[in-house]
Amino acid sequence: MATKAKKNTDGNSEVTKWPYGKNNYIVFALALLVIILGFYTLSTGSITLAPILLVLGYCVLLPIALIIKANPEEDRSPQADQS
Numbered sequence: 001m002a003t004k005a006k007k008n009t010d011g012n013s014e015v016t017k018w019p020y021g022k023n024n025y026i027v028f029a030l031a032l033l034v035i036i037l038g039f040y041t042l043s044t045g046s047i048t049l050a051p052i053l054l055v056l057g058y059c060v061l062l063p064i065a066l067i068i069k070a071n072p073e074e075d076r077s078p079q080a081d082q083s
Helices: 022-043 049-067 078-082
Strands: 003-007 013-017
Touching (some): 022 049
16 A cells, blocks of 8 residues: 655644555456447447446446445555564
8 A cells, every 4th residue: 555654734744545445446447448348339339238338337337446445454564463
């Protein structure tokens, strides 16, 4: 996970974590695959399957990829277990 130290106005630093985990990237890749497949079927002349795939990719899978939370198990690093 990417972490970034940020200085507070008090001078203390706090660590912000990247909010996306492995599941987010898997759903995002699936969404891109469905969108590419939708544009491919659109180029072949499909007027029923292509819009279904494109709506599924853009309106369902991409928002799900952005909204789902990372599991707490994914956030744990091996260094955190040693402390």
